[in-house]
Amino acid sequence: MQETALLSTIPLFNGLSEQQYTSLSRIARELQFERGQTIFSEGDAGKGFFVVANGQVKIYKLSIEGKEQILHVFGPGEPFAEVAVFTGSDYPAHALALKKSKVLFFPRKAFMDLIGANPSLAMNMLASMSLRLKKFANMIEALSLKEVPGRLAAHLLYLRERQNHTDTLQLNLPKGQLASLLGTIPETLSRILAKMTQQGLLLVDGNTITLLDSDGLEDLACGERRL
Amino acid sequence: MQETALLSTIPLFNGLSEQQYTSLSRIARELQFERGQTIFSEGDAGKGFFVVANGQVKIYKLSIEGKEQILHVFGPGEPFAEVAVFTGSDYPAHALALKKSKVLFFPRKAFMDLIGANPSLAMNMLASMSLRLKKFANMIEALSLKEVPGRLAAHLLYLRERQNHTDTLQLNLPKGQLASLLGTIPETLSRILAKMTQQGLLLVDGNTITLLDSDGLEDLACGERRL
DNA sequence: CGCTGCGTTGAGCTTCTTCAACGATCGTGG
């Protein structure tokens, strides 16, 4: 597979020895998915977990009426569906490739064995899942305690953080998907972006957003201000 | 401390050797909290994690206006704030004793060392955090995709599950706290319980709830029916 | 007795969703 190079770029596998990379690459399987293709569905038997090699994958839930709530959007180097490894049960959500993606698959059993033998791998896994939990806690807080403008503002500031504090953001998602990530619908998101623009908080051009008043957004994100 | 007996009743520590219990009890500290007492606040330095020995503890977030969202309610044997151990950062939420409680505290560093040396402890930890993640995912789904009646119905069915499928439930929380756990407010919860009673779905008497039509509740929980 | 915490009920209002229509963009096939 000549994949140890790829594996070494994955944060989850940081600090492993050359030999451990070899063990990993031995159990990994490489999968290709087209844009829009389902990787697994909620309720499927959780046979293992995945790491995005390249492309983009969303993890989401669906309501009976078809409304979608995105839980995560993962890019290169990020693992997903680890939960299935340790609970040994079904996948608790759906996964779908948002772009043409290469994905590494690690079968449950083999990976568990590796973890048992490699404490540092276990520690990495724990750290990764801790961050995930923290993110979920913030998402619950946002959904329950903030209104949509606040959630949007928080998300934009989060993106600015990740893009080196530049005020010109590139959305890595179509707006409709962003709405689903924020727990709302495209119509509402559109209206709120319009209102924010009108108030001079930001500037929208396609999927480029320029933040004009991050302090104002900050206030919104903390619930100290309304639109 | 003569606590190895107590430790052995904690699921997280299942399958550890006698010697490992001793190591654990050596680093554990025993704490007492009165009802209503704060254990830690969001933003406090995360110096370690906890296990409820007896009593009841809630983990929650607060909005600026003072609205509360409960993330967890933990009883005897359940660990909390593990996230702080592995991220090494601040506690991401508040913790408060709902009843007079005895709590074991495990300092971060010492516990990390134990985990590194005990693969089975690491595995237990991973399993525990996986379940936590799954629960959070369901909570996000509920908040975003279900209305309050659906969330309530799901919660009641969950309680029935835990109480051996008996249709007579004892709420382990005051109704106001239950509202906060469901992501709503006491007024709304009260109204919905009234409506459910009126429709013959259940019967309320103080904090005892009798389920009369679990199929109907099931439909509500899945969004296949309205009140 | 009166206080305090908890729960309930009513009226009005805000926010968000639903439904519908329309505009823009893009890729494909004629």
Add this chain to the structure above:
DNA sequence: CCACGATCGTTGAAGAAGCTCAACGCAGCG
């Protein structure tokens, strides 16, 4: 090259769900 459909985003009007505010009942307890 243009027409067409599909996807995506925007906008308007109406409706529903849940929140706010206020008042009240009721129990436990000093």
